Amino acid sequence: MKWYLDDVREMHEAAPYTFYIPSEEVLRQLKVGDFVKLIFTNEEASSDGYSGERMWVKITAVQGNQFEGVLDNEPYYLPIEVGTELSFGMEHICQTEYEEPDGDKWDYYTDTFVIISADVLEREEFHFMLRDEPDEEGDPEWSFLSGYEDDAYLSDTENFLIVSIGVVLNMDDSILSILQHPPLCAYERDEEGLFQEVEDYDWDGYLNG
Incomplete structure (x- = not known):
């Protein structure tokens, strides 16, 4: 089973008021040791319709808009292990542990x-x-x-x-x-x-x- 990291910016553009992504301001604050959530997606959906999952990754290196990290979640379906080293960009990050400056707007849109x-x-x-x-x-x-x-x-x-x-x-x-x-x-x-x-x-x- 092969997988890839979803480009969350494209998903946000398709549904800007229901698919949240971190602001540029928050993404620029990320540093080594922080945790971010990425969307791991199967190239082919399973028979039960499963296509992927969101999982936490610990950042181990930052270089501009690019990051290195290790998987910190135990996957339910994907053939990937905790501790797997990953390379990813800002476009793959769908959640951080930082508070968003426009969080009240998102609360309004969703609640x-x-x-x-x-x-x-x-x-x-x-x-x-x-x-x-x-x-x-x-x-x-x-x-x-x-x-x-x-x-x-x-x-x-x-x-x-x-x-x-x-x-x-x-x-x-x-x-x-x-x-x-x-x-x-x-x-x-x-x-x-x-x-x-x-x-x-x-x-x-x-x-x-």
């Missing part, structure tokens, strides 16, 4: 939950967003619709999911400033692709329907 229709996930787009008052503390406040759902679809709770706000921002992060608007508010995408507030939204019908 803030919203409601979306399954159609949003299927189409990877949304055209309507609404912020309601939560019933209880911690309940999702924002809801997102593709705009293609009909009444029958909307009336079936099985068609809705709770996900982190980062999932939605991966589709369109132009809404970041809108997310700070207090409830009750609703926004719809116009013909130019921009979100405009729906001034005459039927809140009585929505809240009492």
Whole structure:
């Protein structure tokens, strides 16, 4: 079974609000003796769908953006042993032991939950967003619709999911400033692709329907 180290920067670019990578500021602080986590991936997935695992590596040498290290984890599947010497670059590091300066933003992206229709996930787009008052503390406040759902679809709770706000921002992060608007508010995408507030939204019908 052959393996390689994933380029986490490419993975971050594909999902910038849900796939965390350390900041350049933190990566520049790394020194000999620090521990970093890398993603070891099989060239071919196993029969059970397993493709790789994240494991800690202890840095033994630093030269610019390149590092030497030794594996500090016991692998579950990969044919590699603890203590194996490795060469890797900054592009392979997905976690460090340092505190991130923008950690609060990442907490928001991962810990803030919203409601979306399954159609949003299927189409990877949304055209309507609404912020309601939560019933209880911690309940999702924002809801997102593709705009293609009909009444029958909307009336079936099985068609809705709770996900982190980062999932939605991966589709369109132009809404970041809108997310700070207090409830009750609703926004719809116009013909130019921009979100405009729906001034005459039927809140009585929505809240009492």
